[in-house]
Every structure is written in C-alpha cells, then in structure tokens.
Amino acid sequence: MLQLFLDETTWDDDEFLVHNLPLLEKLESVIWSLIMASGLSEARLWLCDTLSAVSSISGRGQRDLFLKLLNSKPVRLLIAPQVLQLIFEKQPQKLGTIIATKSSKLVNYFEGNPRRILHWFSNFSSSGDVGHVKGAKALSQFAFINRDICWEELEWKGKHGQSPAMVATKPHYFLDLDVQRTVENFLEYVPEFWSSHEFCESLKDGDIFLNDPSYFIDLFLDCMYEEKLQGVWEVIEDFLAEQPFSLLCQHLLTSLDEQGLRLFIDLIPKYLETKPKSSVPGPSTEWLEIILSKFSGSVTIDNLLLLNALTNQSRQLIRFVKEEGSDEEKGKIRKLAHQLSDVPDGAKSCIPIVKEGPAIKALNSIKNCGLLSWAIYFRLSENCVTPALWESVFTDNGITFVRSEQYTLPPDGSTDDYESEDTAGRSTSIMHRKSGKHRKKRKLMSSPDISYGEDPIDSTWSTSRLDLETKSGDWLLSTDGYSTRWNIKDLPEHISSHCFTTWLKWLFPKLGLAS
Numbered sequence: 001m002l003q004l005f006l007d008e009t010t011w012d013d014d015e016f017l018v019h020n021l022p023l024l025e026k027l028e029s030v031i032w033s034l035i036m037a038s039g040l041s042e043a044r045l046w047l048c049d050t051l052s053a054v055s056s057i058s059g060r061g062q063r064d065l066f067l068k069l070l071n072s073k074p075v076r077l078l079i080a081p082q083v084l085q086l087i088f089e090k091q092p093q094k095l096g097t098i099i100a101t102k103s104s105k106l107v108n109y110f111e112g113n114p115r116r117i118l119h120w121f122s123n124f125s126s127s128g129d130v131g132h133v134k135g136a137k138a139l140s141q142f143a144f145i146n147r148d149i150c151w152e153e154l155e156w157k158g159k160h161g162q163s164p165a166m167v168a169t170k171p172h173y174f175l176d177l178d179v180q181r182t183v184e185n186f187l188e189y190v191p192e193f194w195s196s197h198e199f200c201e202s203l204k205d206g207d208i209f210l211n212d213p214s215y216f217i218d219l220f221l222d223c224m225y226e227e228k229l230q231g232v233w234e235v236i237e238d239f240l241a242e243q244p245f246s247l248l249c250q251h252l253l254t255s256l257d258e259q260g261l262r263l264f265i266d267l268i269p270k271y272l273e274t275k276p277k278s279s280v281p282g283p284s285t286e287w288l289e290i291i292l293s294k295f296s297g298s299v300t301i302d303n304l305l306l307l308n309a310l311t312n313q314s315r316q317l318i319r320f321v322k323e324e325g326s327d328e329e330k331g332k333i334r335k336l337a338h339q340l341s342d343v344p345d346g347a348k349s350c351i352p353i354v355k356e357g358p359a360i361k362a363l364n365s366i367k368n369c370g371l372l373s374w375a376i377y378f379r380l381s382e383n384c385v386t387p388a389l390w391e392s393v394f395t396d397n398g399i400t401f402v403r404s405e406q407y408t409l410p411p412d413g414s415t416d417d418y419e420s421e422d423t424a425g426r427s428t429s430i431m432h433r434k435s436g437k438h439r440k441k442r443k444l445m446s447s448p449d450i451s452y453g454e455d456p457i458d459s460t461w462s463t464s465r466l467d468l469e470t471k472s473g474d475w476l477l478s479t480d481g482y483s484t485r486w487n488i489k490d491l492p493e494h495i496s497s498h499c500f501t502t503w504l505k506w507l508f509p510k511l512g513l514a515s
Contacts, residue, residue, distance in 0.1 A: 004397040027336045043305040046313035052249030061271035063241040075260040092206025100200040126172040138202040155181035269293040310370035337375040362511045377496035400478040
C-alpha cells in the first residue's frame with residue numbers, strides 16, 4: 001500500500017530513524033550526485049526562481065536589500081552591470097536624463113567609430129525635420145540654428161554642397177549628407193555641438209544605450225563608484241523600489257556567484273516586512289522564509305539548493321532526473337521511493353526528527369520531510385497512471401474525493417458541513433449536509449454538462465468556491481477543500497506538496513518553531 005503518512009498519530013522516533021533514515025540518506029546521496037554533475041547551475045536557477053516568489057518584502061525593503069549588494073565588494077562588480085542593463089531595458093529614460101547632462105562625455109564614444117556614428121546620426125527622413133530622429137534631428141537643428149559657425153563642416157555626397165536656404169525649402173536634401181565625414185568634422189571643429197541643447201535632447205529617451213550597452217554600463221559604473229554621482233544613485237534607488245521583487249530576482253540573482261548568493265540569503269531576513277507564521281507554513285515559499293529568518297546563518301547554500309529542489313521545484317527535479325539520470329541512478333531512486341512509501345498497515349504518521357543540536361536538528365528534519373515528499377511524488381508520477389489507482393490512493397490515505405464528471409457541489413458552493421460515505425461499494429465520495437439538529441442526506445446531483453477530462457462544462461454552473469469554466473480536472477479533493485479540479489498530470493505534485501506542508505504543521509511545534 002502506498003502510504004502518504006497523513007494521520008497525525010504517534011510514531012516512535014527511534015523506530016523511524018532505524019527504518020527510514022538510512023533510506024533517506026541514500027536517496028539524498030543519489031539526487032545530490034545528479035545535481036552536482038550539472039555543476040549546480042540548474043539547482044541555482046531553481047533557487048533564484050523560488051526566492052523571486054518571496055512576497056513579504058516591501059518596495060523600500062527590496063531597494064535597501066539590493067543597495068547592500070551594490071555597495072558590497074566584490075559582489076557589486078557582478079550585480080551593478082545587471083542593474084544598469086535592466087534599467088536600459090525597462091526605463092532607459094531615467095538614465096537618459098543623466099547622460100544628457102554629461103553629453104560632452106560622448107565625444108570619446110563617437111571618435112574613431114563609424115558604426116556608432118552611422119547608427120545615431122543617419123536617421124534622416126524625406127519628410128523633413130519632423131521625420132528626422134535621434135542624432136539626425138539634433139544635427140539638422142543645430143546646423144540651421146548655428147549655420148554661421150558650422151554649415152561649412154557639413155559634407156555632401158554630391159559634386160557640390162547645399163546652401164542653408166536650399167535645404168530649408170527642401171529638407172529631404174539631408175538624405176544626401178555624408179554623415180560619417182560630417183560628424184567627424186563636428187568632433188574636431190565644432191565642440192559646441194556636443195554640449196548643445198539639440199544634442200542633449202536627443203539623448204534623453206535613453207535609446208542610445210541600446211547601441212552599445214557595454215560602453216554605457218562602464219560609463220555609469222564610473223559615475224557610481226569613481227565620481228559617486230548622486231543623480232545616478234537616485235535613479236537606481238527609485239528603480240529598485242518600483243520594480244516587482246520577482247523581476248529583480250530573476251534578472252539579478254543569476255549573475256551572483258556563491259559568495260554573492262550567500263550574502264543575499266543572509267540579508268533577506270532583515271527586510272521581511274512581517275515575520276511568517278511558522279505554526280502554519282504555506283505551500284509556497286513561507287516555509288523557506290521561516291528557515292531564512294531563523295537559521296540563515298546556519299543553513300548552507302548546498303542544503304538550500306537541495307531542499308528547494310525537493311519541494312518548491314519538485315516537478316523540475318523529476319524532469320531533471322528523468323532526462324539526466326542514468327538507468328542505474330533512476331533504478332536506485334525508484335527502489336528507494338518504493339521502500340520509503342511502502343510501510344506496514346498501522347504506521348501512518350511520519351515525524352522524522354533527528355538528534356543533533358537545535359538548528360541542525362530543525363534543518364535536517366525539514367530536509368527529511370522534503371526527501372520523503374519527493375519520493376512520494378516520484379512514485380505517484382510513475383505508478384498512478386489510471387483513475388482506479390488514484391482512487392485507491394485516496395481511499396487508503398483518508399482523502400475524500402468527488403469525481404468531477406459525475407457530481408457538482410451544492411448551489412451555494414459550501415463544503416464545510418459535508419461528510420463522505422462509500423456508496424454501492426465504490427470509493428467515490430458523496431457529500432451530505434447537516435440541517436439543524438437532524439442530518440438530512442442529499443446526493444449531489446449528476447450533471448450532464450460536467451464531463452470527464454477536457455469536455456465542455458455548463459457555463460452557467462459556478463460557485464464562489466469553484467468556477468468550473470476556468471479549471472479542468474478529474475477529481476475534487478478534500479486536501480484543498482474541494483476548490484480545484486485535479487487531473488492525473490498535476491496530482492503527483494499537489495499530493496506530495498500537501499504531504500510536505502501537512503508534516504511541517506506537525507513538525508514545527510516539536511522543533512520549537514511554532515509561533
């Protein structure tokens with residue numbers, strides 16, 4: 001019988017350690033060797049993805065968190081270029097206004113570089129000044145306004161030049177300008193252009209950064225750390241406070257080395273806006289926030305990588321094992337998964353507490369729960385391939401369920417006052433409502449519009465608890481209050497996650513982590 005350990009009964013700790021701890025250690029060894037073989041790159045991406053889902057950090061908190069990294073040597077050399085690149089992509093105008101005030105610095109940018117010159121100054125239009133853009137617009141406007149000092153520096157492709165009066169009546173003549181030679185003349189003989197209002201205006205939208213991002217990243221790094229230009233830091237601070245925390249993590253954390261990631265993890269607890277409720281950890285990242293807030297100095301990066309892979313990224317780990325694992329490795333995992341989830345009848349609770357000191361005890365106990373839940377995930381994904389097998393797992397482990405193609409919830413969507421019973425020898429659960437002092441049994445009505453799998457659903461039937469128009473699946477389960485229809489593809493992840501969070505609710509008080 002495949003056991004999910006969802007009954008909170010007494011299990012002697014020593015008995016658990018003797019029987020299952022060696023199996024968990026073997027499973028950990030096989031999984032970790034596979035992760036190590038990839039150079040930890042995959043596991044690091046998974047951890048960064050999970051950290052990006054942390055939701056209890058305010059805009060001000062995330063700003064201060066990333067500013068700490070930007071002011072920490074040598075981490076800043078890794079993350080600062082990525083911050084600037086992100087600003088170039090998302091809000092280039094913020095730094096465009098800064099470079100516009102330092103436009104004369106761009107003389108060096110254009111000197112001796114025809115590609116940069118042509119990219120920025122060749123955007124003339126046949127429609128005249130209205131259609132000229134970027135540097136072309138700045139060049140044409142400055143040339144007309146200051147024609148007495150610079151018109152002779154304009155180089156034309158034809159046999160003779162054009163007069164200001166002629167170009168004023170036929171502005172499309174600028175299309176015949178030899179842009180490269182003209183800009184080279186301006187670099188040498190017209191220094192006024194590079195600090196002019198016209199040229200500054202062409203820079204304010206920040207489009208120029210996309211021409212050569214690496215050059216401008218180096219330029220702004222000098223502004224930040226050599227010149228200590230306050231305006232640049234103010235732009236960065238505002239940007240870090242305004243952007244979603246998830247976006248910042250996804251773009252910035254992957255650039256960090258182990259030292260940088262360690263620093264980030266150590267800093268997070270200081271900026272959690274509210275302490276997570278450790279007595280009832282949620283299914284997503286709440287348990288990770290609890291670990292970081294209480295044991296950030298004790299947990300190693302390797303432990304976090306493994307624990308995150310086993311729990312928050314369990315589906316990705318399954319895929320990784322199946323794609324990267326050898327037949328021998330997958331065979332070992334398969335055997336261990338069966339041994340860990342096949343237990344004698346009557347043994348229905350799992351509290352894998354280990355015997356080390358407080359911090360190590362808590363971390364290893366949580367890791368063991370993660371290993372066991374992932375072993376269950378692996379076995380469910382391989383073995384439970386038919387509705388009958390899934391319904392057997394539900395029944396054996398006290399999970400009540402409703403086949404979604406046969407039954408609907410009551411019209412008001414309530415489930416709290418319902419209980420299940422077997423009908424006609426089948427394991428399908430049917431709910432009954434209590435009314436006053438008397439229990440009035442009522443079968444859920446069969447609905448011809450609700451069908452198995454992906455068939456159409458009656459669009460008029462919905463409740464506050466369940467909208468079947470937007471959800472697809474085969475069963476409603478007591479694990480989430482019958483709020484979602486689950487199909488065979490998604491059930492292994494849901495059930496293993498439910499097991500893990502259920503065990504943590506029992507485990508945290510025993511480890512002294514309950515609030």
